[in-house]
Amino acid sequence: MRPADDNRAGVLRWRMRAAFAVAAGITLGLFFRRAETDAASAGPVAASGGRTILRVAHSYNDPHVAKAFAALAAAYSRRHPGVEVKVEAMPLRVYRQWIRTQLIGGTPPDLVEPLGTGGVWEEIAVQYLHPLTAAVLEPNPYNEGTPLAQQAWKQTYLDKMAGGYFLHLMEFYAASLNLNNQRIFYNKKMFRAVQGSDDPPRDFRAWLELGARLREWAGRDGKVVAPLAVARDDLLSTPGTNRTGLFTRYFRSLTGGMMAPYDVQAWGAPDPTLLFWGLTNGSFDLKDPRIRAATGAVQRIADICQAGFSSDLPENKRFLFLQQKAAMVLGDTRDFGIYQATAGFEVGVFDFPQIARNDPEWGRYYAGPLWEGEGCAGLLLAIPRDSLQRERALDFLQFATSVRQNAAFCAELSWFPAIRDAETSADLAVFRPQTRGTINAPELVSPNSSTEVYFRRNLPLFLLRQLPFDEFMDGLAQEWRARGWADLDRMLNTRIRGHRNTEFNVGRAKARLLFAEAGNQGREFVDHDRTPYQLGLEIVDLLDSSIVRRKYVQPNLKRGDYRFPPAVAGERRDPTWP
Amino acid sequence: MNTLRAAWRESGRWGMFQRREKRRATARHSWLLACALLSGLPGGEAVGHEAAFTFRMKAQALAEPRMHATVHRQDLTDAWAAYDCTRLDEAENLFRRVALSPRPPAPDLCQALFGLGWCRAFRSPLPDVDGAARHFERIVTEFPASQLAPWALVELGNLHVEKGRPGQDAGRTHYRRALERYPDSAAAHEAALRLANSLFYELTEPQMAAGAEILKQHLRRYPNNPLAVIMHFRLDYFYGDIRQDWAACLPHAIKVAELKLSDPFRWSRQYWHVAEILRLRLGRGAEAAKWYRKIVDECPDSMHALVAGEILAALQAEIFAEGGR
Numbered sequence: 001m002r003p004a005d006d007n008r009a010g011v012l013r014w015r016m017r018a019a020f021a022v023a024a025g026i027t028l029g030l031f032f033r034r035a036e037t038d039a040a041s042a043g044p045v046a047a048s049g050g051r052t053i054l055r056v057a058h059s060y061n062d063p064h065v066a067k068a069f070a071a072l073a074a075a076y077s078r079r080h081p082g083v084e085v086k087v088e089a090m091p092l093r094v095y096r097q098w099i100r101t102q103l104i105g106g107t108p109p110d111l112v113e114p115l116g117t118g119g120v121w122e123e124i125a126v127q128y129l130h131p132l133t134a135a136v137l138e139p140n141p142y143n144e145g146t147p148l149a150q151q152a153w154k155q156t157y158l159d160k161m162a163g164g165y166f167l168h169l170m171e172f173y174a175a176s177l178n179l180n181n182q183r184i185f186y187n188k189k190m191f192r193a194v195q196g197s198d199d200p201p202r203d204f205r206a207w208l209e210l211g212a213r214l215r216e217w218a219g220r221d222g223k224v225v226a227p228l229a230v231a232r233d234d235l236l237s238t239p240g241t242n243r244t245g246l247f248t249r250y251f252r253s254l255t256g257g258m259m260a261p262y263d264v265q266a267w268g269a270p271d272p273t274l275l276f277w278g279l280t281n282g283s284f285d286l287k288d289p290r291i292r293a294a295t296g297a298v299q300r301i302a303d304i305c306q307a308g309f310s311s312d313l314p315e316n317k318r319f320l321f322l323q324q325k326a327a328m329v330l331g332d333t334r335d336f337g338i339y340q341a342t343a344g345f346e347v348g349v350f351d352f353p354q355i356a357r358n359d360p361e362w363g364r365y366y367a368g369p370l371w372e373g374e375g376c377a378g379l380l381l382a383i384p385r386d387s388l389q390r391e392r393a394l395d396f397l398q399f400a401t402s403v404r405q406n407a408a409f410c411a412e413l414s415w416f417p418a419i420r421d422a423e424t425s426a427d428l429a430v431f432r433p434q435t436r437g438t439i440n441a442p443e444l445v446s447p448n449s450s451t452e453v454y455f456r457r458n459l460p461l462f463l464l465r466q467l468p469f470d471e472f473m474d475g476l477a478q479e480w481r482a483r484g485w486a487d488l489d490r491m492l493n494t495r496i497r498g499h500r501n502t503e504f505n506v507g508r509a510k511a512r513l514l515f516a517e518a519g520n521q522g523r524e525f526v527d528h529d530r531t532p533y534q535l536g537l538e539i540v541d542l543l544d545s546s547i548v549r550r551k552y553v554q555p556n557l558k559r560g561d562y563r564f565p566p567a568v569a570g571e572r573r574d575p576t577w578p
Numbered sequence: 579m580n581t582l583r584a585a586w587r588e589s590g591r592w593g594m595f596q597r598r599e600k601r602r603a604t605a606r607h608s609w610l611l612a613c614a615l616l617s618g619l620p621g622g623e624a625v626g627h628e629a630a631f632t633f634r635m636k637a638q639a640l641a642e643p644r645m646h647a648t649v650h651r652q653d654l655t656d657a658w659a660a661y662d663c664t665r666l667d668e669a670e671n672l673f674r675r676v677a678l679s680p681r682p683p684a685p686d687l688c689q690a691l692f693g694l695g696w697c698r699a700f701r702s703p704l705p706d707v708d709g710a711a712r713h714f715e716r717i718v719t720e721f722p723a724s725q726l727a728p729w730a731l732v733e734l735g736n737l738h739v740e741k742g743r744p745g746q747d748a749g750r751t752h753y754r755r756a757l758e759r760y761p762d763s764a765a766a767h768e769a770a771l772r773l774a775n776s777l778f779y780e781l782t783e784p785q786m787a788a789g790a791e792i793l794k795q796h797l798r799r800y801p802n803n804p805l806a807v808i809m810h811f812r813l814d815y816f817y818g819d820i821r822q823d824w825a826a827c828l829p830h831a832i833k834v835a836e837l838k839l840s841d842p843f844r845w846s847r848q849y850w851h852v853a854e855i856l857r858l859r860l861g862r863g864a865e866a867a868k869w870y871r872k873i874v875d876e877c878p879d880s881m882h883a884l885v886a887g888e889i890l891a892a893l894q895a896e897i898f899a900e901g902g903r
Contacts, residue, residue, distance in 0.1 A: 268881065435880075552819075
């Protein structure tokens with residue numbers, strides 16, 4: 001071997017050793033870091049100085065949320081000096097997988113964010129979350145000294161904690177920190193340039209007219225400014241799947257009460273089966289003037305939306321607004337803080353304009369606004385069963401949802417608080433849920449069915465005036481008639497399969513009723529002497545009644561053996577009425 | 579197994595268990611006899627009736643206290659905890675350990691058999707109906723005097739009833755046995771409800787009517803039973819939706835509204851339902867006003883509040899105008 005080669009080999013050996021040392025260092029470093037992380041994730045960690053660490057994980061990957069949580073954590077640590085609250089946020093897509101892995105692996109944080117209360121989250125809740133039912137029936141100790149001091153924790157919520165209630169499991173598993181409702185944000189400067197003031201429009205027609213003027217104003221200066229920015233799902237979500245979507249909002253406002261004649265049992269609740277029954281006996285017309293007017297109103301909203309709205313995601317609409325390429329944008333309370341902090345222009349917000357009773361085109365059909373009484377829970381937090389400090393986690397959750405802390409947390413973020421009496425700024429008052437709403441509007445499609453597929457495929461064409469109303473509705477009626485029975489049968493079978501979960505829960509409740517070792521019997525849910533066992537059987541019977549009703553009415557209606565009662569007692573039917 | 583069973587049957591614990599059950603039954607019967615005698619005295623009918631009713635309510639609450647395990651407390655506590663989290667394999671192993679232990683006391687064994695039955699019944703992906711039935715049948719045959727026997731019969735019925743389908747005679751036999759053999763058991767209420775439910779699923783008139791009759795009879799006998807509100811709810815549905823007999827439907831609808839379903843979100847819906855039956859189906863608008871008023875006052879944030887308020891205002895105007903004439 002030549003000296004040069006020898007040298008080179010020596011250098012190579014040296015480099016390899018160095019590389020090996022570096023690699024070993026990194027590995028060791030990673031090992032110790034991992035050990036530290038594992039220790040942190042293992043629950044009640046006695047950190048330096050014997051402090052307890054409480055870990056909270058959620059999917060709101062936003063610096064403002066992090067800041068508000070830091071303030072909340074600091075307030076809690078001041079009250080409980082031995083406890084440190086560590087909050088981890090990660091993007092939604094990552095969170096979804098990560099949290100399931102943590103829960104299944106038995107190393108979850110002490111508080112996690114459930115991303116729903118149905119479907120897969122029901123399965124997760126029953127296996128991995130700790131029920132809060134017993135706690136929500138007791139007063140929240142952190143409300144001491146306030147008017148809510150004597151009230152059960154759930155009664156302190158504006159929505160009576162409906163957002164954290166898992167219906168089929170008959171348990172409360174989560175508590176929400178805020179309420180989310182959609183409203184319209186606007187650029188005050190642009191409003192002033194167009195109409196001389198930054199006042200929001202007084203009614204639906206004035207809103208549409210303002211939209212047209214904004215478009216004209218932008219066109220004069222050669223700017224590209226859309227009057228209203230929306231995301232695909234804001235307009236296209238089908239009724240039932242996104243209850244607060246723009247389509248549902250105005251469609252229900254203009255068709256409220258239409259299904260009353262088919263609502264034999266008079267429940268007043270949305271039900272696509274009623275529409276199908278009307279179509280089956282030929283008495284319901286999808287081309288009814290009210291449906292024409294309602295879909296027409298939504299079409300007029302689409303006229304003032306940005307080009308390409310039918311494929312835009314929520315990020316797109318936010319960028320358009322922040323870049324001043326849209327004068328208005330649809331958003332919820334979470335957006336409020338973002339726009340205030342980053343917009344660089346004055347932002348206002350207003351509630352959805354209602355249709356004036358004297359409106360020449362829509363006024364006679366107007367039945368009322370959309371009811372927003374449930375389904376608007378914001379950030380939910382739940383306690384995993386495997387958390388080794390469940391009591392501390394519950395204590396923190398009660399602290400976070402006490403009237404004072406909830407007001408402070410939401411004020412930091414400009415979110416609408418979940419707790420009654422929690423102070424909000426005047427700006428946020430507009431986000432208060434609308435609890436005066438209309439009922440008995442038609443549900444045009446059945447969720448997760450071929451009618452929904454048809455609707456989602458064709459609504460953009462209708463809104464963009466590429467599909468006439470009559471054709472749109474003829475197609476929908478055809479879809480209902482061709483596949484409605486099969487769809488409804490499938491829905492019934494899904495409900496029947498869903499019985500298994502409820503029956504399992506009845507079994508759990510019954511075990512507690514019969515055997516002391518099975519756990520506490522459970523506190524009553526309402527101010528009656530009801531046990532979870534009774535509640536479970538109620539749910540079983542509600543499901544059974546609904547299935548029996550559909551199974552009985554549908555075939556009889558098809559054969560002409562079932563008739564709907566007259567609209568008013570003693571009234572003679574219209575001869576065309578079946 | 580048989581040797582084991584025979585051994586603990588002969589043991590003192592089994593004897594104690596049987597003696598306790600007998601004492602309870604004697605106390606129950608003496609009290610009923612006293613009530614019957616009381617009702618025979620002049621003016622004693624009401625007293626006797628009331629006392630019998632009080633007894634019945636107490637019997638439901640007290641005669642069937644929760645069963646406590648005597649020896650295998652920890653294993654059973656762990657088993658139920660695992661069952662609660664749907665870790666059914668783990669729960670089944672623990673229940674089995676208790677059931678197969680030498681000389682398990684009767685309360686421990688019964689509890690373990692119940693647990694084993696449910697673990698088999700809710701096994702994933704498919705239930706083991708036969709396996710589950712064997713465990714519940716053991717309770718019925720080996721401990722007929724136990725307070726768990728009627729509950730086991732109800733579970734046997736549940737195992738043999740296929741939801742949503744007609745022709746569920748096999749399941750109904752077990753519910754009927756529970757009702758006939760243990761009419762005063764707390765399980766009898768569920769048996770009646772389940773029996774009626776399976777008859778409603780037949781979707782034909784004689785069976786559906788029979789289902790309604792079972793519920794009505796049960797409500798006559800036990801008007802304040804713990805499942806009364808659900809029974810009224812089923813009758814409300816039957817007479818309303820199916821029969822469209824609104825006069826028959828109304829008393830049950832009102833009972834549900836008064837007793838209230840557990841879910842507070844349903845209260846306004848039930849008030850609305852009663853109000854609309856009165857106004858639209860029976861033409862008794864003035865009586866309906868009271869129920870619309872309840873929505874406005876008690877459930878002001880409910881989905882029905884706005885429309886209820888509008889109808890109430892119209893009804894009041896109508897009543898006022900009629901008064902003026």
